[in-house]
Amino acid sequence: MIAALLEDKHLEELLRARVRQLLESGQISLFLGYERQESLPGILPSSVPCIIRDPSDVARLVFDRVCHRSLVKYLLDLPTGGDSKERRAGLVVRGCDSLALQRLIQDHRVSREEVYLLGIPCTGMVDKRKLSKVYPQSPSVSLESILDDTCLGCDTHNPVIYDELLCEKVSEAPSSVVDFVQVRRLEALSPDERYKVWEAEFSRCIRCFACRNVCPACDCRQCTLESNDPGWITKHTSISEQFMFHFIRAFHVAGRCVGCGECERVCPMGINIGELNRKFMKDIRELFGRDNPKMPRDVEPLGKFNPDDPEEFL
Amino acid sequence: MSATITVDLEELETQLAGDVSRRFDVYVPVDENGAVVFRRLTTPASGWLKRSVSLTRSVLPANKLLTPQTDPVLRFQGGPTDYEVSDAAASTDLVILGVKPCDARALKLLDKVFADESDIDQVYVERRQKTVLIGVACEKPEPTCFCKAMGVSPWSSDDCDLMIYPMQGLEGLALKCSSDKGQAFLAGMHLTIRELPAETSEEIEAHYRAIPQPLSEFVGHPEALSLDSFELPIWGRISERCLSCGLCTYLCPTCYCFAVVDKSLGERGLRARCWDSCMFPDFLKMAGGHNPRPTKKERVRQRFMHKLCYTHERYGQIFCVGCGRCVEKCPVGLHFVDVLSQLRRELAGGGGDGL
Amino acid sequence: MSETGKNPLLPSVHTIREVRDETDVGDVKTFVVDGSFDYLPGQCAMVSVFGVGECMISITSSPDASARGRYLEFAVKKVGLVTEALHELEPGCKIGIRGPYGNHFPFEQWAGKKLLFIGGGIGLAPLRSLINHCIAHKEEYRYGPIEIVYGARSPGDLCFKDEIMGHWPKCEDTTVHLTVDRGDENWKGHVGFVPQFVEEIAPSPSDCVAITCGPPIMIKLVLETLRKLGFEDDQVITTLELKMQCGIGKCGRCNVGSKYVCKDGPVFSLAQLKQLPAEF
Numbered sequence: 001m002i003a004a005l006l007e008d009k010h011l012e013e014l015l016r017a018r019v020r021q022l023l024e025s026g027q028i029s030l031f032l033g034y035e036r037q038e039s040l041p042g043i044l045p046s047s048v049p050c051i052i053r054d055p056s057d058v059a060r061l062v063f064d065r066v067c068h069r070s071l072v073k074y075l076l077d078l079p080t081g082g083d084s085k086e087r088r089a090g091l092v093v094r095g096c097d098s099l100a101l102q103r104l105i106q107d108h109r110v111s112r113e114e115v116y117l118l119g120i121p122c123t124g125m126v127d128k129r130k131l132s133k134v135y136p137q138s139p140s141v142s143l144e145s146i147l148d149d150t151c152l153g154c155d156t157h158n159p160v161i162y163d164e165l166l167c168e169k170v171s172e173a174p175s176s177v178v179d180f181v182q183v184r185r186l187e188a189l190s191p192d193e194r195y196k197v198w199e200a201e202f203s204r205c206i207r208c209f210a211c212r213n214v215c216p217a218c219d220c221r222q223c224t225l226e227s228n229d230p231g232w233i234t235k236h237t238s239i240s241e242q243f244m245f246h247f248i249r250a251f252h253v254a255g256r257c258v259g260c261g262e263c264e265r266v267c268p269m270g271i272n273i274g275e276l277n278r279k280f281m282k283d284i285r286e287l288f289g290r291d292n293p294k295m296p297r298d299v300e301p302l303g304k305f306n307p308d309d310p311e312e313f314l
Numbered sequence: 315m316s317a318t319i320t321v322d323l324e325e326l327e328t329q330l331a332g333d334v335s336r337r338f339d340v341y342v343p344v345d346e347n348g349a350v351v352f353r354r355l356t357t358p359a360s361g362w363l364k365r366s367v368s369l370t371r372s373v374l375p376a377n378k379l380l381t382p383q384t385d386p387v388l389r390f391q392g393g394p395t396d397y398e399v400s401d402a403a404a405s406t407d408l409v410i411l412g413v414k415p416c417d418a419r420a421l422k423l424l425d426k427v428f429a430d431e432s433d434i435d436q437v438y439v440e441r442r443q444k445t446v447l448i449g450v451a452c453e454k455p456e457p458t459c460f461c462k463a464m465g466v467s468p469w470s471s472d473d474c475d476l477m478i479y480p481m482q483g484l485e486g487l488a489l490k491c492s493s494d495k496g497q498a499f500l501a502g503m504h505l506t507i508r509e510l511p512a513e514t515s516e517e518i519e520a521h522y523r524a525i526p527q528p529l530s531e532f533v534g535h536p537e538a539l540s541l542d543s544f545e546l547p548i549w550g551r552i553s554e555r556c557l558s559c560g561l562c563t564y565l566c567p568t569c570y571c572f573a574v575v576d577k578s579l580g581e582r583g584l585r586a587r588c589w590d591s592c593m594f595p596d597f598l599k600m601a602g603g604h605n606p607r608p609t610k611k612e613r614v615r616q617r618f619m620h621k622l623c624y625t626h627e628r629y630g631q632i633f634c635v636g637c638g639r640c641v642e643k644c645p646v647g648l649h650f651v652d653v654l655s656q657l658r659r660e661l662a663g664g665g666g667d668g669l
Numbered sequence: 670m671s672e673t674g675k676n677p678l679l680p681s682v683h684t685i686r687e688v689r690d691e692t693d694v695g696d697v698k699t700f701v702v703d704g705s706f707d708y709l710p711g712q713c714a715m716v717s718v719f720g721v722g723e724c725m726i727s728i729t730s731s732p733d734a735s736a737r738g739r740y741l742e743f744a745v746k747k748v749g750l751v752t753e754a755l756h757e758l759e760p761g762c763k764i765g766i767r768g769p770y771g772n773h774f775p776f777e778q779w780a781g782k783k784l785l786f787i788g789g790g791i792g793l794a795p796l797r798s799l800i801n802h803c804i805a806h807k808e809e810y811r812y813g814p815i816e817i818v819y820g821a822r823s824p825g826d827l828c829f830k831d832e833i834m835g836h837w838p839k840c841e842d843t844t845v846h847l848t849v850d851r852g853d854e855n856w857k858g859h860v861g862f863v864p865q866f867v868e869e870i871a872p873s874p875s876d877c878v879a880i881t882c883g884p885p886i887m888i889k890l891v892l893e894t895l896r897k898l899g900f901e902d903d904q905v906i907t908t909l910e911l912k913m914q915c916g917i918g919k920c921g922r923c924n925v926g927s928k929y930v931c932k933d934g935p936v937f938s939l940a941q942l943k944q945l946p947a948e949f
């Protein structure tokens with residue numbers, strides 16, 4: 001029952017056929033997609049990123065509602081330069097993935113010509129926590145009730161860049177759920193209360209860096225968190241270092257976050273770091289008049305330095 | 315093995331929050347925004363004991379309390395010619411309540427690393443001696459749990475000092491002492507103790523024995539890997555999707571890698587042991603840039619070869635207790651069960667699924 | 670608070686007595702520090718600059734000399750954070766030292782054998798401790814002739830000049846062969862890479878133990894040369910260098926297979942290395 005909600009067999013067939021053609025014709029040398037994990041008793045179905053190089057493997061490819069993780073960052077792992085053909089990669093992109101890819105293209109980490117994009121207008125992924133409450137027992141569940149909150153609030157269902165679309169575009173509903181409700185609630189607190197909230201959140205952080213590693217806006221070649229010179233941050237986890245880490249992370253994605261929600265989804269400690277990103281988005285919207293702060297632009301509000309800036313630092 | 319007893323829940327709760335908390339640092343699991351974490355018992359609201367023992371497996375293993383993420387080694391003060399250095403390694407009398415049997419077993423494995431070899435880590439040993447482990451039998455294992463396959467029973471008191479059986483329908487809270495330390499600790503609380511008849515004790519065991527753990531059956535009993543597995547093609551294939559976050563190692567009760575890191579603030583500073591992860595790209599990167607594990611292939615291989623081969627060669631044990639944390643949390647499903655199952659297929663000659 | 674002696678990572682504080690520049694460009698300095706402990710050639714210690722960090726350094730003084738003089742010597746090449754900070758220090762400054770760590774060169778097992786030492790650059794540091802020890806105990810262990818082959822990039826990069834050009838060649842039955850990758854106007858000696866030089870010298874493998882230490886690429890080629898010359902795997906001894914944090918087999922950093930280089934190494938015979946996965 002639930003399984004049927006998750007899958008779209010027709011789309012999957014289209015995807016496989018198209019990838020086979022692309023690989024066989026040599027137009028791409030590999031394809032970044034998703035495959036279904038081996039089903040384990042009692043455990044939620046899940047699809048994970050995979051790389052297909054051989055056309056006879058296309059049957060592994062799936063596209064369903066448990067395709068979490070964005071594929072675009074895997075492009076950075078592929079060897080580049082020389083006569084390496086690895087970067088002639090194909091991949092599936094949903095709305096949020098296309099924003100993420102634009103981010104990498106804009107940062108000159110990936111070039112548009114290297115990638116072949118199979119666009120998929122997407123109507124949302126399911127939230128594993130919501131799914132786990134109903135899986136596998138409940139006979140009838142509405143899709144709406146198990147969709148991820150980020151997807152429910154999504155305003156970019158259709159890819160903004162692609163080479164071809166695998167299915168019809170869907171209508172873009174304006175975001176309803178997110179609307180910065182939490183941000184407003186946090187803003188209403190006194191500075192002391194707010195400090196308490198973040199202190200409690202950040203003190204749980206174990207610095208696994210899962211949030212950074214899934215984030216498409218975190219695409220630096222050398223992350224300052226790994227540099228010991230200057231040593232902005234060490235492996236010590238005192239509360240001041242925790243704040244430092246989270247400030248660095250939040251500031252580095254400010255104005256660059258595409259709102260995919262991956263950082264919150266992967267955090268094992270349930271830290272609501274997404275609120276920081278949304279706070280920045282809200283500010284950018286209000287202070288710089290950007291109605292869609294997720295959309296990468298030529299010059300980002302926070303991506304340009306003005307020598308006359310009244311602020312001395314940065 | 316002593317008999318199963320029952321104590322009054324409220325009486326135990328009062329003792330732990332009162333007198334015991336004055337003698338020990340008492341840590342209990344609490345639910346923080348949906349994440350179960352161990353916190354020091356300070357000003358608990360009544361009913362905490364019942365809530366604590368009914369919580370599911372914590373996100374971070376209980377045993378990490380003995381090897382904290384930032385563990386002070388020394389403090390220093392002064393300048394290059396007149397440093398004063400003081401020992402900062404500390405151990406306190408600790409009670410950890412709500413330890414799951416998997417995490418308790420993990421400590422037994424860590425004992426082999428820290429307490430069993432020629433260079434004994436006395437700080438760890440001292441902590442271990444000063445810690446009372448109060449286990450709690452698993453009433454409702456997570457779907458991702460497979461401890462039975464790894465030789466841990468979710469109700470076993472073997473690796474704890476005291477064991478709580480939070481089973482419904484008993485008068486009072488069922489307990490079992492499983493060490494002298496546990497016996498002494500219990501005696502120190504002066505509780506009203508009622509011994510349970512042997513058949514009730516058997517009923518309790520039967521109750522826990524009957525709780526299913528489907529993933530364990532799927533996993534079966536894993537064999538250690540031989541060094542030949544180092545060269546298997548599987549490592550290159552499965553590691554492609556790894557994100558190189560250290561989540562799997564930080565959440566794993568049997569992972570213990572650390573770095574020694576200095577942090578100074580002006581004239582004073584702290585040197586500490588800080589968790590580190592073999593999944594991080596720079597874990598082995600040396601001055602000059604040489605890195606013996608330059609790609610995800612070598613790093614993922616290290617994680618699994620370490621657990622399934624190297625620790626077995628060195629300590630005679632596979633370093634996994636089947637807690638299921640990596641199964642639940644790895645963002646890309648590159649977890650112990652998945653890898654084990656692919657390894658088996660590969661070793662059986664199936665060659666995995668392509669590539 | 671744990672009692673003294675319990676904390677395995679707690680260093681003792683030592684005062685630098687003397688700092689010697691080893692090379693012309695100043696990238697290698699030898700630090701002589703007050704105070705010593707019992708150790709054997711090949712063992713290392715964690716040397717630390719407070720506030721910066723620790724690094725593993727071979728004890729380059731020979732146990733005989735330091736036991737008498739109650740000092741330790743470390744030759745340190747400036748390559749990164751901690752080693753740079755060390756190079757800033759002068760006599761009178763305090764550093765942390767904990768050790769000794771690791772195994773030692775199995776000099777007790779070489780009774781009656783000829784010894785061939787092959788070193789490159791800073792790799793002579795651990796060998797120096799061993800060479801001086803072997804020279805001092807030559808009669809006790811009835812060692813045969815001692816041959817030392819040592820090379821560096823340029824004449825100015827040769828370390829321990831007093832010994833390689835002064836003391837050692839004067840010792841009985843001891844020959845020193847020096848080479849540099851690039852000579853200069855004053856250099857009258859051999860020019861060429863260490864592995865080729867060894868091939869030219871062509872030492873006979875019979876009743877001989879070869880001990881080599883140097884940059885990884887040199888070691889790799891030297892092993893190749895020794896094999897060509899007919900040395901068996903158990904006649905060849907070398908050291909591994911891996912990143913280290915604890916030095917006592919606890920931090921999980923320096924494993925090669927099930928061995929910890931800090932504890933089971935750093936000294937391995939080629940025969941032993943071949944039992945390990947090639948990941949170093």
Ligand SMILES: Cc1cc2nc3c(=O)[nH]c(=O)nc-3n(C[C@H](O)[C@H](O)[C@H](O)COP(=O)(O)OP(=O)(O)OC[C@H]3O[C@@H](n4cnc5c(N)ncnc54)[C@H](O)[C@@H]3O)c2cc1C
Nearest residue numbers: 600601724725726727745746749750751752794911912913
């Ligand atoms: C057994 C052994 C013996 C050694 N003996 C000597 C010696 O006699 N003289 C000498 O000059 N050097 C020696 N080294 C190398 C020396 O340890 C490194 O050059 C030094 O750690 C670099 O530290 P850094 O902070 O300057 O470099 P960074 O690159 O800034 O290193 C940061 C941290 O990484 C670690 N690290 C980086 N590279 C290495 C490395 N190659 N080995 C171990 N840890 C590393 C250290 O923990 C260091 O604190 C030895 C290494 C080993 C393993």
Ligand code: SF4
Nearest residue numbers: 205207208209211267
């Ligand atoms: S994913 Fe969560 S726990 Fe990990 S570093 Fe990010 S905020 Fe911290």
Ligand code: SF4
Nearest residue numbers: 556557559562644648
């Ligand atoms: S295996 Fe999973 S949890 Fe571990 S580093 Fe890779 S992506 Fe992160």
Ligand code: SF4
Nearest residue numbers: 566634635637638640
């Ligand atoms: S490998 Fe995974 S399942 Fe096994 S003990 Fe570690 S976290 Fe738990």
Ligand code: FES
Nearest residue numbers: 914915916920931
């Ligand atoms: S340096 Fe810690 S285990 Fe070797």
